[in-house]
């Protein structure tokens with residue numbers, strides 16, 4: 001819920017809206033025309049087709065907060081309501097990239113180590129995640145043996161799978177308030193669905209700060225203000241940000257991009273007094289494809 005609020009907040013601050021009226025018109029009509037019955041599967045199919053059309057019509061060379069897909073889209077369907085929230089996954093760090101082949105990727109490890117420090121999460125949990133993912137059954141400081149099962153020893157398939165890893169409780173997963181300040185949980189900063197490159201147009205300040213030791217809170221804030229005015233068209237445009245230098249840019253360049261490839265759509269379907277939740281993971285390369293879809 002917190003994540004959604006943050007997305008709405010950032011979305012409303014973005015202020016860059018292309019063809020909003022026309023897009024919304026096509027979008028609403030697409031859903032409206034499709035709905036003949038209250039049959040929930042029909043509605044969820046329509047909603048997922050609408051999301052595909054929306055992502056296909058978006059400029060794939062750049063993705064930023066403020067684009068149409070990034071806004072909360074409530075669609076009135078007469079007999080009910082559909083609320084669509086889409087988050088690109090490249091705004092997050094992907095823990096699956098901690099392991100390259102059989103080994104730890106030291107540079108990615110440094111990025112995650114900084115992330116855990118920034119969020120004040122016990123570094124032992126990072127080791128638990130690594131041992132969960134890495135293919136061997138030897139502990140690298142983390143947990144391999146669990147009471148009811150063993151560490152998976154392969155990549156994370158879903159975000160919820162993190163909950164199986166030792167030490168990841170509600171506070172660490174969802175976030176917590178420390179000294180009157182909200183510290184985000186892992187679900188707000190990491191995702192196993194991303195392609196591994198952080199989109200500097202959508203990443204939060206915590207993710208940006210993790211990328212390099214010299215990106216402090218003030219530089220991360222400068223990046224956020226810069227892109228709110230003018231989204232990054234190329235990663236090299238970062239050099240124009242106050243406080244950025246070519247050394248930092250050189251170091252983070254392999255880990256960043258200005259576009260996204262994977263999107264998670266959270267769709268609330270309200271029909272009369274019934275409420276459903278539809279979650280769709282989509283991958284967009286040449287065309288947008290549904291990777292999986294879950295209806296609750």
Ligand SMILES: [Ca+2]
Pocket residue numbers: 058059060061062063064067
């Ligand atoms: Ca775009």
Ligand SMILES: [Ca+2]
Pocket residue numbers: 130131132133134135136137138144151153
């Ligand atoms: Ca292991």
